[in-house]
Ligand code: HEC
């Protein structure tokens with residue numbers, strides 16, 4: 133009985149590892165959704181694929197629910213404590229740029245690195261995604277009052293081209309990049325908008 137339980141535990145662990153390996157593998161292309169005949173269902177499926185990026189630690193860490201960024205794969209509070217300040221660039225005297233330079237810098241040994249980008253700063257509070265369901269994130273992304281006044285076309289453009297987002301796929305040594313590529317994420321966004329920009333049902 134006990135041995136059986138242990139074997140079962142092992143199988144569950146193997147399954148969990150396979151599932152996370154598949155998740156890491158990347159994003160499905162837009163063509164993979166063509167067979168979903170119902171347009172609304174196809175739109176929701178496309179957004180759920182985008183969700184693999186939106187809810188990845190590389191993105192969530194900068195879209196926190198508090199005024200403090202998170203860090204790492206476990207998304208723990210930023211250490212040392214820092215706060216967004218008046219415009220997301222940090223508190224006067226302790227701006228993000230005091231530590232985050234214009235590009236990633238590998239630490240000695242090359243196993244980890246300091247994230248960098250010329251305009252490194254925290255997403256506004258209205259764009260907080262941490263702790264929200266994909267359905268909630270979807271509604272919020274479409275809402276110009278909360279998404280920085282963007283139309284759906286501008287949102288797509290942002291997803292496909294914005295350079296700060298690009299960092300998520302080039303996060304430096306010691307960090308897993310967001311799945312797929314930014315180009316693929318842009319294509320999924322475009323197809324999602326073209327299919328009516330439907331959101332998953334709230335759970
Ligand atoms: C006193 C220095 C310092 C300041 C100021 C600072 N950071 Fe950091 N930050 C770090 C260090 C060091 C790391 C890397 C930790 C590690 O991975 O070893 C880091 C990591 C991060 C990460 C984690 C990236 C990831 O996905 O793992 C985010 C996000 C972040 N910082 C955002 C900010 C923001 C936004 C600001 C300004 C509001 C800021 N930081 C200000 C030192 C700082």
Ligand code: HEC
Pocket residue numbers: 185186190191192194195220252253254255256259272273278279280290291296297298299300301310
């Ligand atoms: C270094 C911090 C940082 C990281 C990392 C980051 N973002 Fe952002 N994000 C921001 C800031 C700042 C804004 C606001 C910029 C603006 O409105 O022009 C923003 C805005 C956005 C928006 C605009 C609309 C909205 O409602 O949020 C989208 C979409 C977005 N980010 C997607 C992503 C994705 C996808 C990733 C990961 C691949 C990501 N972000 C990673 C800081 C970050």
